[in-house]
Amino acid sequence: MKSALTTLALTAVCTLSGLTAPAAELPLDKIKLPDGFSISVYGDNVFGARSMALGTQGTLFVGSQQSGRIRALVDTDGDNKADKIYVIAEKLWWPNGVAFRDGSLYVAEINRIIRYDDIENKLDAPPEPVVLVDDLPEKQLHGWKYLNFGPDGKLYFGIGAPCNDCDPMEEFGDERFATIMRMNADGSELEPYAHGVRNSVGFTWHPENGDLYFSDTGRDLMGDDIPDCELNRATEAGQHFGFPYFHGGDVPDPTHGKGKNPDDYVKPIQKMGPHVTPLGLTFYTGSQFPAEYKNRLFIAQHGSWNRSIKIGYRVMQVTLDETGNAASYKEFATGWLARGVPWGRPVDVLVAPDGALLVSDDKANVIYRIAYTG
Secondary structure, three states: OOOHHHHHHHHHHHHHHOOOOOHHHOOHHHOEOOOOEEEEEEEOOOOOOOOEEEOOOOOEEEOOOOOOOEEEEEOOOOOOOOOEEEEEEOOOOOOOEEEEEOOEEEEEOOOOEEEEOOHHHOOOOOOOOEEEEOOOOOOOOOOOOOEEEOOOOOEEEEEOOOOOOOOHHHHHOOOOOOEEEEEOOOOOOOEEEEEOOOOOOOEEEOOOOOOEEEEEOOOOOOOOOOOEEEEEEEOOOOOEOOOOOEEOOOEEOOOOOOOOOHHHOOOOOEEEEEOOOEEEEEEOOOOOOOHHHOOOEEEEEOOOOOOOOOOOOEEEEEEEOOOOOEEEEEEEEEOOEEOOEEOOOEEEEEEOOOOOEEEEEOOOOEEEEEEEOO
């Protein structure tokens, strides 16, 4: 594990490079939404805001890859804006992923999963964490994790491939790379659930059929327009989604795809565009939005970095057909990319208790609230 000095150095670099305008100065009027929707800032000064989780008392927990901190946001007066921010933990190793269950907050670092018990009653004085797993791979590239509990009660998280493009088993001898893993809430029975997943930093389960839907970021350095990033659907344990042999479902890898058949792997249900970097996603299960939004899938796209014309930096929506596959794919919230320069980067999406949609942004350092006002 890297030294504390390295951690501080990385944090300092991220802090200096992440400076943005105060929330009051953000150009929210540039965000385009469907008619009847509005956007506001729910929480600001949340440096490097990444994955989110809700406690049963309404506390919003936010992970941060950049800052090494876990924060808790609380709206004490019910005005739809957080007025208290607590630091639950700091100096963690890229604690991107957070999940909440039975009063406890689960946090994913690069090499371990930890748990803070009875956390909503101890925001002022968080307890020492319980270490559930501490022997996960220590590769930083694609090593930051997303956490979520499945309908089976197990805790799921991804372990990305530690490379842009490689065969992780051949190069590193570790079958846990390029997978989505799962384990019991106490850390026992850790096992791979899905294989061939380059780097998933967002997944959720359909509220009716129970299938796992997850985003996967496509490989870089194959050109501006290939391959597509993916929206995938896992219907059972053990499925393989193609990495490193195929990208976007049918684009053979120049090195690893030779002699392989794309039909041997599960193809994405939606190609999302090249280098858009889809991250967090959630099904809309609230009652605030119009009825046609029920069970619609919202996906945060962090945006491209190695494309000559940038794309992404938006929230997309996917409507599924009665078989659970994608029927439409279109924009829901756009405007974070202005004349080719991004001022914000959506990371995660979450349905709030009142039915609004919360969106984290690790560039503008805020949590947005998208509400339907009619």
